[in-house]
Amino acid sequence: MSIPPFYADELHAWYSDLQNQICHALETIEQESLALPLYDQWQPETFEKRSWDYSQSGGGQMRVLQNGRVFEKAGVNVSCVWGEFSKEFAKEIPGAEEDPRFWASGISLVIHPRNPYVPIVHMNTRHIVTTKSWFGGGADLTPSMPLEEDTAAFHQAFKECCDSHDAGYYDRFKQWCDEYFYLKHRKEMRGIGGIFYDYVNTGDFEADKAFNKSVGETFLKVYPKIVRRRMEMTWGDVETQKLQHKRSRYVEFNLIYDRGTHFGLKTGGNTDAILMSMPPSASWAA
Numbered sequence: 001m002s003i004p005p006f007y008a009d010e011l012h013a014w015y016s017d018l019q020n021q022i023c024h025a026l027e028t029i030e031q032e033s034l035a036l037p038l039y040d041q042w043q044p045e046t047f048e049k050r051s052w053d054y055s056q057s058g059g060g061q062m063r064v065l066q067n068g069r070v071f072e073k074a075g076v077n078v079s080c081v082w083g084e085f086s087k088e089f090a091k092e093i094p095g096a097e098e099d100p101r102f103w104a105s106g107i108s109l110v111i112h113p114r115n116p117y118v119p120i121v122h123m124n125t126r127h128i129v130t131t132k133s134w135f136g137g138g139a140d141l142t143p144s145m146p147l148e149e150d151t152a153a154f155h156q157a158f159k160e161c162c163d164s165h166d167a168g169y170y171d172r173f174k175q176w177c178d179e180y181f182y183l184k185h186r187k188e189m190r191g192i193g194g195i196f197y198d199y200v201n202t203g204d205f206e207a208d209k210a211f212n213k214s215v216g217e218t219f220l221k222v223y224p225k226i227v228r229r230r231m232e233m234t235w236g237d238v239e240t241q242k243l244q245h246k247r248s249r250y251v252e253f254n255l256i257y258d259r260g261t262h263f264g265l266k267t268g269g270n271t272d273a274i275l276m277s278m279p280p281s282a283s284w285a286a
Contacts, residue, residue, distance in 0.1 A: 004082050004103045005129050011209070012080040015107045015125075016061075018216045019078045022109065023047045023063055025224050026076075029231070030068050036232060039069040042114070047076070052270040056083025062273045066280065070231050072114040075276035080105040081269070089266045094199065095132030103129040106137070107216065108260060110277040111223075116243035117233040119143035119150060119226065120191070120250060122277070123219045124260060125212045135212040136198035138173065139219050140181055141226075142191030142250060144243040150226050151192045157222035158195045158215075165211040173197045183253055190253050198259075244283035251282055 030044040045068035053059040060079030065071055082103040090096040106126025113120065125137035141154045155174070162169035177196035182189055195215070200208050254261050254277050264274035 003101045003129060005133070008080065008103060008105065011127055012078075012105045014213065015078045015080075015105060018107055018220070019061070019063065019076050021220055022076050023065075025220060026065065026071060026074055026111070029070055029224060029227055030065075032228075033069040033231060036069075038232065038234060039114075042067065042069040044069050045071075047074075050272075052273060054079075054081040054083070054270075055268040056081070058082055060270065060273060062270070062276060064276060068114070070113060070115065070118065070227065072112050073280045074109070074111040076107070076109040077273045077276055078105075078107050079269070079273070081267075083267075085267065093128075093130060094134070095130035099131050101130065108277075112247065112279045113227070113231075115231055115233065116144040116235050116239035117147070117230040119146075119230075120246065120279075121219075121223055123216070123223075125215050126260075127209075127212070132201070134199045134201040135208050136200065137212060137215055138177055138194060138196035139215060140177055140191055140194035140196070142246060144246040145239060146192060147230070150230070153226060154192070154194060154222055157218050161214045161218040162195065162211075165207065165214065169197075169211070170195070180257075181253065183249060183257075185256070186249070186252075188249070190249055241283070241285070244281065245285070247279040247282035248284045250277075250279060254278070 027046050033039045034044060045065050047063040047065045050062045051059060058081035060077060063076045065074040084100040085093060085096050085102055090100040096102060104126060106124060108124035110122050120142040123139035127135050139158065159170045162173060173195035174193060177193045180196045181191065202208055261274055
């Protein structure tokens with residue numbers, strides 16, 4: 001496998017296009033909220049763009065929306081990097097111990113809404129190449145005020161996504177998500193789950209790529225609908241406290257367990273982009 005692979009530009013271009021679509025969808029919701037007096041103390045915001053260079057080769061683009069009306073913070077990042085893993089870290093990556101060269105590209109987002117009835121969400125899809133290659137990613141919902149209609153809609157959307165590619169994917173990736181997004185030190189789930197997958201390489205690159213793309217497209221289809229369904233709901237101090245408490249659990253998971261955070265920090269990635277997932281505020285108060 002050559003590094004970068006021959007399809008590097010194509011895949012990176014797709015991730016960048018998805019970034020454009022997602023940012024546009026969220027900015028559209030910010031503008032729609034002008035019709036809701038509930039948010040009148042805030043102004044609609046757009047994404048700020050910041051490009052960065054990787055310490056070896058490649059780089060990425062951060063896009064962050066802060067202090068908006070509906071979205072208190074939203075980050076949508078795309079990266080395309082290549083180089084060599086450190087000798088120590090190469091032992092942890094499939095196919096890298098015998099040859100430390102790698103290429104990786106993907107998109108990662110985390111959205112922290114202002115309204116506690118609008119759920120926090122995370123989604124990422126990525127492709128990594130060493131002497132082996134694979135796709136990974138997933139999407140999960142973390143509501144402060146769980147509502148069954150939203151839980152059902154989110155899971156149904158990703159079930160349909162998985163079923164359209166492999167009948168066994170959904171059950172397998174849903175269970176993997178439940179196991180992965182679990183705070184062992186607190187013995188609790190981070191949220192209501194979704195799907196999580198890694199090391200997907202069936203031997204049919206085009207089929208694997210199509211599934212990976214479907215995950216991003218499914219997010220774009222389902223999450224804005226959930227936001228629009230909940231953004232008109234009023235909230236008070238009790239709901240805000242629950243939001244702040246849930247955010248604290250988000251911080252704990254991403255700093256202690258998250259693979260993407262560890263991968264980025266150990267490979268010399270952009271620290272601001274890696275820690276983009278942190279909420280603007282959180283509380284550990286009981």
